[in-house]
Amino acid sequence: MVKVLFVCLGNICRSPLAEGIFKQLVREEGLEDKIHIDSAGTSGWHIGEPPDPRTIEVAQKNEVPIDHYGKEVTPRDFEKFDYIIAMDDSNRADLERLRRRARHNKAQLFKMRDFDDIGTGGDVPDPYYGGPDGFDKVFELLRRSSRNLLEKIKNDHKL
Numbered sequence: 513m514v515k516v517l518f519v520c521l522g523n524i525c526r527s528p529l530a531e532g533i534f535k536q537l538v539r540e541e542g543l544e545d546k547i548h549i550d551s552a553g554t555s556g557w558h559i560g561e562p563p564d565p566r567t568i569e570v571a572q573k574n575e576v577p578i579d580h581y582g583k584e585v586t587p588r589d590f591e592k593f594d595y596i597i598a599m600d601d602s603n604r605a606d607l608e609r610l611r612r613r614a615r616h617n618k619a620q621l622f623k624m625r626d627f628d629d630i631g632t633g634g635d636v637p638d639p640y641y642g643g644p645d646g647f648d649k650v651f652e653l654l655r656r657s658s659r660n661l662l663e664k665i666k667n668d669h670k671l
């Protein structure tokens with residue numbers, strides 16, 4: 513199994529949406545037995561909580577199923593996952609610090625929009641404090657980036 517972990521701050525907006533979008537793409541390509549997908553937050557603020565209602569709404573509107581409860585990323589995730597995908601620079605810096613506490617580092621660390629054709633390398637903006645249109649924008653960024661990320665993983669692992 514190739515293992516992919518999406519990470520944001522709260523694990524209730526961006527990363528569970530990325531998880532849902534990416535899972536759907538993987539299912540469409542019949543790769544669900546080869547690629548394991550999860551998400552987590554750099555904070556423990558929303559452990560055990562379902563995603564933000566606006567996350568669920570934008571996912572439903574786009575027919576993307578979401579089934580996730582909040583959890584916090586740990587140093588062990590660097591031993592477990594092959595790809596850890598941060599949403600923004602702040603998540604990435606937090607993850608670099610966690611990585612130093614891992615006993616083994618299997619994971620490669622990227623930012624989601626390293627895989628976006630438009631605005632390559634930018635942040636997935638945090639939609640938490642904005643209006644619902646922020647979630648639509650995030651959805652589109654995540655969908656674009658997900659397609660390219662999946663192509664990379666298929667190439668890397670000859671899937």
Ligand code: 4NP
Nearest residue numbers: 520521522523524525526640
């Ligand atoms: P996320 O958004 O990192 O995309 O899940 C946030 C969710 C919650 C908070 C901040 C960002 N918060 O401050 O609780």
